Amino acid sequence: MDSVHYQTLSFQLEGQFVGFINKPNGQLKSLRLMLDGKELHIKLDKGLRGSLGSGLAAGDWVQVLGQQKFKGNFSEFKLKAFQVNRLSCSLECKDNKTPNTLGISSNQSSGCPKKGKILLCNKSDCAKNGGKELYQELQKTICRLGLEKSVKIEKTSCQKRCKKAPNMILMPGKEKCSNPKPKSIANLLRDHYLESMD
Ligand code: FES
Structure with a gap:
């Protein structure tokens, strides 16, 4: 009989939490994660099953760390999560920080939104030309910075700068921004929507 050789690699994914899949006995089995428009099912390590249930709500942005096992040609792979970090954190104000419900500290900047x-x-x-990706990146960054209650994304018609697509305007202030690099978005939103507490 041919033996099946799996290889193992660690992974780190960020996406939107959709829900859980339960075992027949009601125990958590897998986590449903929406990533680039596709839903992934990631098996939960035993150690996570008891601790995750009440800490996540559908729509939260999460970071999942784990291991994937795959056959040589990637035809079959399995994902297993060992750690789940909720990235969104409700940052109400200076003296009223809400801790990450999974007990993992947020590494984001502080300030009043x-x-x-x-x-x-x-x-x-x-x-x-990148508008969909920009929308996802904005959603993720808003959650990461704890701005989900104060900053909304509103889709508009043409902003008459089509050659510089994708375009957005930060309100208030009417700051125009074209084709921002994903890495710059956190700083952009931080500067615009988080007041320094210095
Ligand atoms: S289509 Fe976006 S600015 Fe014109």
């Missing part, structure tokens, strides 16, 4: 919205162009040039 200002209310605002991000006007994101949703017309064809922008949508086709």
Whole structure:
């Protein structure tokens, strides 16, 4: 009989928590994670099954660390989570920080969030040229910075800067921004929506 050789690699994924899959006895079995429009099912390590249930709500952005096992040609692979970090943290204000419900400290900056919205162009040039990815990156960063209660994303019609797509405007202030690099988005939102506590 041919023996099946699996290889193991560690992984780190960030996506939106959808829910759990339970075993017939009601125990948690797997976590459903939405990633780039696809739903992944990630088996939970025994140590996680008891501790996760009440700590996550559908729509939370989470980071999942674990191991994937796959056959040589990647035709079959299995994911197993050993650690789940909730990235969104409700940062109400200076003296009222809500800790991450999974007990893992947030590494994001502190400050009082200002209310605002991000006007994101949703017309064809922008949508086709990175607008969807920008929307996801904005959602993720808003959650990471604890801005989900104060900053909304609003899709708009053409902002008349199609050649620079994708485009957005940060409100208040009408700060125009074109094709931001994913790495710069956290700083951009931090500067615009988090008041320094110095
Ligand atoms: S399509 Fe986005 S600015 Fe015109």
